[in-house]
Amino acid sequence: MQETRPYPRRSKCANYDSAKKNIIAFSGKDDIQSNFYPCNIKIFGISHTSAEHAFQYSKAMRSGDTITASVIQKANSALDAKRIASKITTPVEWLLQRDEVMKQILESKFDQVPEFKECVLQCNDNTKFVEAAYDNYWGPGLDKRGTHNTATTAWPGKNVMDNILTRIARSKREELQN
Template identity: 40%
Template sequence: MSEFKVFGENHRSAEHAFQITKAIRNGDLVAAEKIRSATTALDAKRIGDCISKNESWEKEKTEVMSTIIDAKASQIKPFQEALQKCGPKSIIAEATYDDFWGTGINISATLKTNPEAWPGKNMLGTIIKDIAKNYRRKPRSWSLPRQPTRKAARASQKEITDFVSQLKEGPSKRSRENINDTSGHDTDTSEQG
């Protein structure tokens, strides 16, 4: 387990964070303390399952979980790296018998069943997939110009410095001849007749 901070408190797991928040927002401070002391996420869930929930909690629980998962992703590097590997067509499923957070079926059945046929809503999988979009490595656009390398930037800077130096010195005889030759006029008058 890796600790992370959300809602102003360090938590042992996302499950701890969710169940503590649920306990506090439903006014069960005794359960919140028990959840803080729980050594595993499963223990935290078991304590949290005994909390009486109010109507307000049912409306806000998905947003709470989204905030928790986002905090976990921003603070726990291995989780963030896993999210970066998720492609846009990846299916992320919480394969549990939970009909709201999970697929409603076990992992074997989840893997063998079309997502549209899952009895559960898979809200946790949906939240994780949505958050993964923020961490996914984006392909480099071909339309954006590439930044010059340091060597190229130094060479370019040297060219600019040399050009400015030449301007300060004034035109040389050779550069005046080049200007005359490129003007399209013949400057030699000896052949005119």
């Protein structure tokens, strides 16, 4: 019987795809594309030490939890900020706003972090940006290896981060050309 679930390290998986794809898979504090990458970003009138800090701070503030927002802003790392924010009771309104908030944060990161700007501008319209940390909403639901070895059509996640970064890349390239 052939397996149909994504088992990225197994060539017998029906969704295994070793073909080279134009994918930038990233995760964690060492990848400039990741929200966990330490960098200074000022957005919504507040300075943050990573895009993740900014996102989780925004989530807390829009959820009406100013105490947790303050704790998030002071968190030692992006991972700590995410862990702190995981305790927030998330209102439905936040779920409707989070993509736009993420877009604004990443646009600010583009404008304020030269290495990120350079990375985004070097990509073409066929590039897929992939938050490869097993996230089913922002990423493909797989790790880096799974992302590269699984057919994109078989990724269990939505990879919303790609949609946002691709739009930013196109928009910024057009701005620079005009």
